[in-house]
Amino acid sequence: MIPILAACMLWGRHWTGLRVTMHCDNAGVVGAWHKGWSRDPRLMSLIRQTLFVAASHAFDLRVIHVAGTDNSAADALSRFQMRRFRELCPVAAPDGTPVPTSLTAFLAAPTETCLRRHVTVHRTYLELTVPASKTDQTYRGAVVTVPATFNDICPVAAMRAYLAHTAGRPPGEPLLQRASGAYATIGWLNDVLRSTLPPSAGRVTTHSLRIGFATAAAAAGVHDSAIRAAGRWTGAASHLRYIRGPRLDVWRARLAAARTAD
Structure with missing residues (x-):
């Protein structure tokens, strides 16, 4: 619902007298809009x-x-694939629209941001409360449990070290901050991710991590319901567009993984 409201606030003054149709892949939001009422x-x-x-x-x-699965334009934008987006939506304006400060403040409301108090580190796992996400635009929140791997890339050890390095900062501040104290943005995180990869990796973004998880899990034979639960996908087939490669190849990989396990 937030992108719909943001679009209305940005361009509504140009729509006077028009009928505007917006497409939304969140069935719950669409249902609430049609009823004009929501329990939330x-x-x-x-x-x-x-x-x-x-x-x-x-x-x-x-x-x-x-x-x-049919929302290809949103999928391209979420991965910053602007060339693909332009091909899918050739009528889109070539230049961006400046966002007013009032709308920026609204979109950056603290209820949508992971704060330091939202993470709890234990010896063998960490718990992260995600206040809102693409699949949770009504701010119900979700608790994600991340297990420790006890190796060089252990997420629990990394988070423990990060919190210790930034100790003393208020629990109400955003969880991820840069050394300068500036808040981490999606663009900055994408730059950090790309800097760790070889040029041959192509245009990788943080969204690619969800794609990699879904693809690797499917190839390893993980049940679809488990993949959806781990990625917080709600629709019965919502995770399928994140799985790369022909389904036959994925199925063959599943069989190979099963034979290896035996």
Whole structure:
């Protein structure tokens, strides 16, 4: 719902007298919009704000559902694949629209940010509370458990060292910060990730990690329900577009993994 409200706030003044249709791959949000009501007060607040903006600029807004597997444009944008996005949406404006400070503050609300108090490190695992995500736009939150691997790339050891290095910072500050004290952004994280990889790796982003997990898990024979639970995908087939390679190749990899296990 947040991207819909943001679009209305950015471009609503240009839509006066028009009927605007937006496609959303979150069935729960679409259902709440059609009913005009939601049990979740946060989602209901977003719906009210969107209706207010639409009424203020006198445009008719329709929200219809599109399956996640068919939402190729959003998939390209989430991976910063701008060339692919331009091919899919040639009518999109070539230049970006400046975002007002008021909207920037709204989109960067602390309820959407992982804070230092959201992580708890134990000896054999860590727990991270994710306040909101693409699959949880109503801020219900989810607790993710990450096990320790006890090797050179152990995520628990890395988080413990990071928290110790940044000790003294308030628990209400964003969890990930740069050495300068600036908050980590998705662009900066993507640059850090690419700097650790060889040029032959291509255009890799943090979103690629979800793709890599889903593909590796499928190749190893992990059941679809377990993959969905680990990645917090809600739809029955929502995880499938993250699995790279023909399904036949994945199936063959599953069989090979099973033979190796035997």
